Amino acid sequence: MNEFVEQFLIECRELVEQATDDLLTLEGQPDDKDRLDSAFRAFHTLKGAAGIVDFDAMGRALHAAEDVLSDVRAGREPVTPQLISNGLTCLDQVVQWLDAMEVDGEIPPGADAAADAIVRRFDGDGQPAAPPPAPSTGQNWIQALLDRHGPATLALRYAPDPDAFFRGEDPLALLAGLPNLIAVEILNAGDLPPLAELDPFRCHLVLGALTAGDAASAAAMLESVMERVEIVAIGRETAPNLPHSASALLEAQLMLLAEPAAEGLAGRLAAAGRASGNVLRHLGRTAEAARLDAIAAGALAALDPSALATAIRTVSRGPLEGPEAPVADALPAEAAARTLRVDVERIDALVNLTGELLVAKNALGHAAALAAEGAPVAELASQLKAQQAVLGRLVDELQRSVLSIRVLPMRYVFQRFPRLVREMMAALGKPAQLVTEGDETEADKVIVESLFEPLLHVLRNALDHGVESPTARAAAGKPASAVIRLAASRQGEHVVIEVSDDGGGVDVDRVRAVAQQRGVASGEALEAMDEQDIVDLIFAPGFSTSTQVTSLSGRGVGMDAVRAAVERLGGRVRIDSRRGAGTTIRFDLPFAVMMSRVLTVEAGGQMFGIPLESVVETVRVDRERMAPIGAARAFVLRNRTIPVIDLAQALGAREQRKPAGPASIVVASAGGQLGGLEVDRLGERLDVMLKPMEGLLSGMPGVAGTTLLGDGRVLIVLDLQAVLQ
Amino acid sequence: MSVRVGQGGQVQLVGVCGVEDAEALLRHLLVDPGVSVDWRQCDAAHTAVVQVIACAGVTPVGPPRGRILIDVVELLLKQR
Numbered sequence: 052m053n054e055f056v057e058q059f060l061i062e063c064r065e066l067v068e069q070a071t072d073d074l075l076t077l078e079g080q081p082d083d084k085d086r087l088d089s090a091f092r093a094f095h096t097l098k099g100a101a102g103i104v105d106f107d108a109m110g111r112a113l114h115a116a117e118d119v120l121s122d123v124r125a126g127r128e129p130v131t132p133q134l135i136s137n138g139l140t141c142l143d144q145v146v147q148w149l150d151a152m153e154v155d156g157e158i159p160p161g162a163d164a165a166a167d168a169i170v171r172r173f174d175g176d177g178q179p180a181a182p183p184p185a186p187s188t189g190q191n192w193i194q195a196l197l198d199r200h201g202p203a204t205l206a207l208r209y210a211p212d213p214d215a216f217f218r219g220e221d222p223l224a225l226l227a228g229l230p231n232l233i234a235v236e237i238l239n240a241g242d243l244p245p246l247a248e249l250d251p252f253r254c255h256l257v258l259g260a261l262t263a264g265d266a267a268s269a270a271a272m273l274e275s276v277m278e279r280v281e282i283v284a285i286g287r288e289t290a291p292n293l294p295h296s297a298s299a300l301l302e303a304q305l306m307l308l309a310e311p312a313a314e315g316l317a318g319r320l321a322a323a324g325r326a327s328g329n330v331l332r333h334l335g336r337t338a339e340a341a342r343l344d345a346i347a348a349g350a351l352a353a354l355d356p357s358a359l360a361t362a363i364r365t366v367s368r369g370p371l372e373g374p375e376a377p378v379a380d381a382l383p384a385e386a387a388a389r390t391l392r393v394d395v396e397r398i399d400a401l402v403n404l405t406g407e408l409l410v411a412k413n414a415l416g417h418a419a420a421l422a423a424e425g426a427p428v429a430e431l432a433s434q435l436k437a438q439q440a441v442l443g444r445l446v447d448e449l450q451r452s453v454l455s456i457r458v459l460p461m462r463y464v465f466q467r468f469p470r471l472v473r474e475m476m477a478a479l480g481k482p483a484q485l486v487t488e489g490d491e492t493e494a495d496k497v498i499v500e501s502l503f504e505p506l507l508h509v510l511r512n513a514l515d516h517g518v519e520s521p522t523a524r525a526a527a528g529k530p531a532s533a534v535i536r537l538a539a540s541r542q543g544e545h546v547v548i549e550v551s552d553d554g555g556g557v558d559v560d561r562v563r564a565v566a567q568q569r570g571v572a573s574g575e576a577l578e579a580m581d582e583q584d585i586v587d588l589i590f591a592p593g594f595s596t597s598t599q600v601t602s603l604s605g606r607g608v609g610m611d612a613v614r615a616a617v618e619r620l621g622g623r624v625r626i627d628s629r630r631g632a633g634t635t636i637r638f639d640l641p642f643a644v645m646m647s648r649v650l651t652v653e654a655g656g657q658m659f660g661i662p663l664e665s666v667v668e669t670v671r672v673d674r675e676r677m678a679p680i681g682a683a684r685a686f687v688l689r690n691r692t693i694p695v696i697d698l699a700q701a702l703g704a705r706e707q708r709k710p711a712g713p714a715s716i717v718v719a720s721a722g723g724q725l726g727g728l729e730v731d732r733l734g735e736r737l738d739v740m741l742k743p744m745e746g747l748l749s750g751m752p753g754v755a756g757t758t759l760l761g762d763g764r765v766l767i768v769l770d771l772q773a774v775l776q
Numbered sequence: 777m778s779v780r781v782g783q784g785g786q787v788q789l790v791g792v793c794g795v796e797d798a799e800a801l802l803r804h805l806l807v808d809p810g811v812s813v814d815w816r817q818c819d820a821a822h823t824a825v826v827q828v829i830a831c832a833g834v835t836p837v838g839p840p841r842g843r844i845l846i847d848v849v850e851l852l853l854k855q856r
Contacts, residue, residue: 216795216824223823223852227844235848243831246805251798256827 056156059104063149066100067142068466069093074138075469081130090138091120097145108162109148112169116141119173137172139470144169154342175278191478192238193283196261200234203261205269208238208281213253220276222258229272231264241480241521300330301367308356308363316752320351320359327363339366354752357612391496393456400452408445414438450740454643459499461539461548462490467503468510468537475511481518482532483552485510489539494546495643498620502548502638505613509550509636510535512610517554517634527631529553544642551635557586557628562594569593586628590614590723618722618772621647621664647741649758649768651734652717655699658734660768662755667720669733671713686716686727693718695727701774702753721772728774741768778818779804786837787811789818789825798824805832815840821849829853 073090077083094117101109116138122128144165151159193206207229211222226235237243239257249255262269266284273280304323324347331340343362350359418434465487472485518524518533525531536551562585566572571591572580580588588594592611617624622640641647641664649660650669670688677684677695684695695716716727739758748754755770779800782788787804789797804811805828813834815821819842826849829836835853839846 211823216822221795221823223826223849224820224844227848232848235852237830237852240830243827246802246809246828246832249802249828249831251802251824251828252795254823254827256823256830 053156056104056152059100060149060153063097063100063145066093066097067145067149070097071139071142071470072466074135074142075473077130078132078135087120087124087130091117091124094120094138104158106148106158106162108158108166109145112141112144112166115170115173137169140172141169191474192259193285195478196234196236196259197285199236200261202285203233203263204285205262205264205266206283206285207260207262207269207273208257208283209260209273209276210257210279211254211276212279213255215254215276216252222254222256222276225273225276226258226260229260229262229264230268231262233261233263235260238478239480297330297334298367301327301363304363305360308360316354316356317351320347320354320356323347323356323363324350324359327359327366331366336366391456391459397452397456401449401456404445404449404452408442408449411438411441411445414441454495457496457643458493459496460490461492461494461499461502461546463499464503464506465490465537465539468506471507472510472514472535475514479514481514481520483514483518483535484532485535485537487537492539492541492546493642494539494640498546498622498640501616501620502640505616505638506537506548506550508610508613510537513550513552513554513634513636517552517556519555523555527555541642546640546642548638548640549635551633553633556630556632556634557589557626559585559630562586562588566591566594586626587723589626590624614723621662623664647739647768649737649739649766650717651737651766652698652715652728652730653732653734654697654728654730655702655704656731657704658760658764658766659698659702660737660739660758660766661717661719661728661771662768663736665719665721665771667718667725670716670718672716673713677714688718691725693725693727695729696775698728698730698774701728719771719775721775724775726771726775728771737766739766739768782814785811787813789813789815789821789836789840791817792819793821793825795822795824798822798828801825802828805834812837815845817841818845821845826853 070090070093073086073093076086077090080086094113098110098113098117101107101113119128119134119137123130123134128134148159148162148165192208196206197203207226209222209226211220212218215222223235226232236259237256238259239255243249243255266282269282270277273282304327307319307323310319324344328340328344328347331343343359343366346362347359350356415438418431418438421434422431468487469485472483476483513535514533518535519527519529521531524533534553536549538551539546539548541547559582563577566585566588567574567577571588571594577585589610590613592609594609594611614624617638617640620640622638625637625639627635627637648663650663650666651658651660653659672686677686680694685692686695687693693716695714714729715731715733716729717733718725718727720726737760741756741758753770753773755768758766758768760766778789778791778793779797780788780790781804785808787801789801793801801813805813809832811834813829813832814837816838818840821840821842830853838850840850
């Protein structure tokens with residue numbers, strides 16, 4: 052991709068974010084002139100950018116949006132929900148185009164048709180005669196329908212005219228006549244008027260339907276009401292008729308990936324990726340096969356099967372978007388920001404530091420010259436000591452400055468949520484307001500970028516399970532619209548992110564029942580647990596069997612995945628639930644991912660680092676107090692049984708004679724479980740700059756990274772979760 | 777008359793329920809919000825009638841007689 056296009060993509064994404072933010076604010080505050088101007092400017096600049104790269108279709112779509120905004124600025128048009136929806140749809144389309152261009156740098160084929168659709172949307176906007184159809188809910192309703200009714204080739208959304216009944220129309224009968232109909236649903240079930248306020252002669256329903264037929268015959272069927280119908284083709288190429296053998300093969304790969312064991316994960320990843328790619332090639336879907344290969348390679352490098360599993364599911368169902376969006380779901384997920392906008396002040400600080408370092412270097416040169424001249428040792432020593440102090444201070448400062456360049460404000464991830472929450476809200480039929488706080492709180496780039504998926508999942512849960520239905524809220528005396536708070540704050544070396552809702556809190560009895568039913572914990576264990584322990588079970592692997600597919604988080608991603616994601620970043624998750632009053636999920640994250648505090652230990656004659664955040668305590672235990680249990684051993688610590696693993700053995704070292712006397716045990720917590728690691732000797736605590744494993748060693752299980760010790764030795768820092776499993 | 781009150785007090789939908797039956801059904805449901813709606817003898821129901829049932833949040837006693845009601849509408853009401 053040439054630099055020109057790269058720059059275009061970066062700028063456009065920023066402008067889209069700005070415009071989205073402005074539009075969403077305008078929806079709540081239609082009189083905000085500044086936001087209106089800002090939105091107009093963003094659309095205008097986007098249009099200009101499209102012109103520079105000769106992307107005419109994009110220019111055309113944006114021009115239509117710009118025209119309408121210009122009318123609003125001139126006071127000729129009001130800000131309507133319809134207008135905001137159209138604007139957001141236009142931006143969505145732009146993002147899809149950008150995603151497609153990110154892949155190969157080419158202007159996506161089919162962009163003209165998509166641009167026409169956008170222009171049509173805006174053209175229809177000027178007629179206030181009929182009340183606008185319910186705001187488009189993005190694609191979430193399609194996902195929801197597919198989840199419940201399985202694969203289809205066509206999704207329809209039909210918002211009948213409120214006066215449809217007067218005109219003798221029968222919307223349901225119309226949909227029921229669609230060829231190859233799979234299911235019909237009421238999409239706005241949560242928004243229907245209460246019976247007492249219902250006007251039975253007006254149609255309040257928004258209907259959704261899935262069919263296995265083609266778009267042309269559906270459009271012909273619905274011709275009389277076409278302006279109120281949205282038809283979305285699901286999948287293309289062979290997707291709808293994936294041969295049974297092919298889907299069985301893909302299904303088998305998914306099962307392979309779903310195996311929980313960490314052993315052989317790399318092999319399974321490689322095999323599943325190769326087999327799925329071959330299935331696609333066999334079907335002639337070569338472009339998608341190539342993309343899948345790339346995703347498989349990424350998954351292999353990260354030893355994380357989730358992206359690959361999502362991609363396989365996506366291809367087995369067919370790309371969700373129209374033909375102009377090639378597997379857009381799977382690709383951009385891994386597109387972390389490769390460019391960083393840095394405040395000039397921070398660069399200046401670095402330049403200044405470099406100057407000071409030069410001075411310190413010269414001072415060292417002076418000391419060296421003194422040593423060569425045979426200056427007295429005492430004088431030399433004092434000079435060197437002073438200079439070492441100066442260097443130490445400078446290096447510390449340099450490190451801080453460099454780390455501060457890698458920070459991003461939470462705004463970077465937070466600003467994507469208002470839009471998504473708005474869509475989820477519409478799909479779930481639960482009115483809610485998302486309040487964000489601490490957008491400017493900074494954290495390491497890696498952390499901020501990795502937070503999107505887990506936060507999205509938590510927000511979705513809050514809306515889906517936390518917030519009650521409008522009727523239940525009314526019964527509980529709460530305002531109909533729920534408030535979901537997303538807040539970030541800096542607390543010392545930690546960044547704390549909280550998602551709280553004012554819903555009903557976790558239903559402890561239901562969690563207990565589900566946990567027992569799914570075998571997460573035995574009946575006796577559940578009996579012994581207090582309420583907080585039960586609530587914590589939602590993080591347990593296997594608790595969530597959600598079959599909800601979101602285009603962003605994939606299927607079956609439960610809270611255990613959220614916890615795993617946060618722990619991978621060196622953080623912890625906590626849940627706080629009050630019955631009837633709401634739930635708060637709290638992420639405690641380190642500020643910088645590169646700096647880690649480790650405890651050094653010696654095992655099998657080698658030194659290892661253990662991340663200090665997983666260490667609960669260190670104890671010395673008499674060997675006779677350790678009881679053999681099966682192949683392992685355990686001891687009792689304050690009435691809790693702690694299983695003990697011999698670290699050297701776990702890492703594959705030869706059996707060695709243990710030193711006499713009590714054993715040194717590091718009690719650590721990983722994945723919510725306590726475990727003990729027997730080591731030969733406990734060392735010291737160090738602040739280290741952790742370097743991830745690269746190249747051949749990058750997939751090594753059980754190793755979080757390495758760092759250099761003061762004496763030049765390499766310290767291997769362990770990934771306790773993998774070691775304890 | 778395709779909306780009538782049965783012997784047990786339940787509201788029965790019978791035959792083909794047209795758009796005009798929506799109001800009658802709504803009246804019954806407003807008078808007695810907990811009343812059960814029996815559509816086992818219903819061959820077809822206009823969207824307006826289905827809308828009243830959806831807004832009332834009741835699950836009709838079924839299965840209905842009409843094919844479309846079984847294939848489409850019953851499922852739709854269950855999904856709420």
